Amino acid sequence: MDRIAAMNAFVRVVEAGTFVKAADTLDVPNATVTRLIQRLEADLKVRLLHRTTRSVTVTPEGAIYYERVVRLLADLADIEASTTHALRKPSGRIHVDVPTAIGTLVLVPALADFYRAYPDIEIELDVGNRRIDLVAEGIDCAIRAGEVDEQFLVARQIGSFGFTTCAAPAFLDAHGTPTSPDQLRDLPTVGMIPSGGGYSASFPFLYDDQQRDLALNHTLVLNDTNAYLAAGLAGLGIIQAPTYSVRDALAAGRLVPLLEDWQQQTIPVHVIYAPNRYLSAKVRVFIDWVVALFEQDEHLRRR
Structure with missing residues (x-):
């Protein structure tokens, strides 16, 4: 048995959660992965995985074996990569x-x-x-x-990034400039749906180490960051966006920072x-x- 191939197959099954997904990532038939794991367990004389028709879970012995095998495979990859890198x-x-x-x-x-x-x-x-x-x-x-x-x-x-609450100058001319987060409840705001789905995110604020998550009834909700920035630039409402994504617009005066005394936690x-x-x-x-x-x-x- 190719022990390295069997170890690699075992690691992929643990990480993928199924034999089918592991076989796909290795680009080999499912039967090959199954055979490698069976031979590995027989050689070690221990069960590494619990199998059901729906899922695969790791046994306590399998979890210990996984941690050691991952380190071993990483060391082997490092040796190969270092040798390859030295040549080209x-x-x-x-x-x-x-x-x-x-x-x-x-x-x-x-x-x-x-x-x-x-x-x-x-x-x-x-x-x-x-x-x-x-x-x-x-x-x-x-x-x-x-x-x-x-x-x-x-x-x-x-890395990490913070957020900036901001709006277009024309929007502020029409609606006024808020001086506290509570005033946002009476102004049009634009919400961003988190990447995991669900409700649009609240606007969090941090003042004197006190965190406040301000729930707002957004006039527009989006699920794309490019569209979110476009909405702010178009004057559709106040946005709260990652600072790196609005820095050019802020520098050019196309967006104006708001509530700068009220900071946000970094992500x-x-x-x-x-x-x-x-x-x-x-x-x-x-x-x-x-x-x-x-x-x-x-x-x-x-x-």
């Missing part, structure tokens, strides 16, 4: 998932610099706000705003990836580049 520059395709605003306003405009440094790497970039299964969809790494709660994934914080930004992939040379240099990109940005660097 990283190359190949990487599949990256990124939120719409960060992808459109931060990542894509800077990619020319990455390609100059690594011309042999191809990037397939998924831009959107859909929550995805990295393993099942073959994603090498993803940039995620907010807290990360996925199990069996490595999360590395690369962390992470890059996430499956632990058995994180030392691939091409993925590693991409992540290092993203870390440097965020660190150079005053509105995105880690706080």
